[in-house]
Amino acid sequence: MKNFNFDIRDNSYNVRILSHEGNIIELEVNGTSYSVKMKEETKKAKTPTLVRAASKRPAEPLKVNPGSSKTKIVAPIPGVVLSINVKVGDTIKVGDQLLVLEAMKMENNIASEKSGTVTAVNVSVGQQVLQNEVMIELE
Secondary structure (H helix, E strand, C coil): CCEEEEEECCEEEEEEEEEEEEEEEEEEEEEEEEEEEECCCCCCCCCCCCCCCCCCCCCCCCCCCCCCCCCCEEEECCCCECCCCCCCCCCECCCCEEEEEECCCCCEECHHHCCCCEECCCCCCCECCCCCEEEECCC
C-alpha cells in the first residue's frame, strides 16, 4: 500500500503498510510483520458543506417618503438593469413593476410604492448600478 523510511537514533526503518481496515493496520517493519490496533478509528476527511437556511423574514419593500411630491426610486443593491417597464410620462400606480434588476444572479423586480407620473429614467438596459443610485424619478 504505502512505504515509509524512518531514521531514528541512527537506526533505519523501512515501514510498509499492507492493509488498513477500521482501526487495525497490518504493516511490515524491516521485513517483520506486525498487526497494530489503533486506539481510535481514523476518519476520512470530508470537504465541509455549507448549508444556509432561507431567510425567515419577508423581503422588505422599497421605502419612499410619502409626504414628498417627488419620489426617487433607488437601487436597493448593486446590480445590472435587465429591463425597464416604464418611460417618461407614464402614469403608474402602487405595485406597478418599474424595472428588473439582476443582482447576485437573481432577478429583483422593482415595484412602485407610490402612484404618480414618471419624470425621469436615469438608467438603461444593461447598465450597472450601485446601491442607492437613483434609477427612476416620479412626481
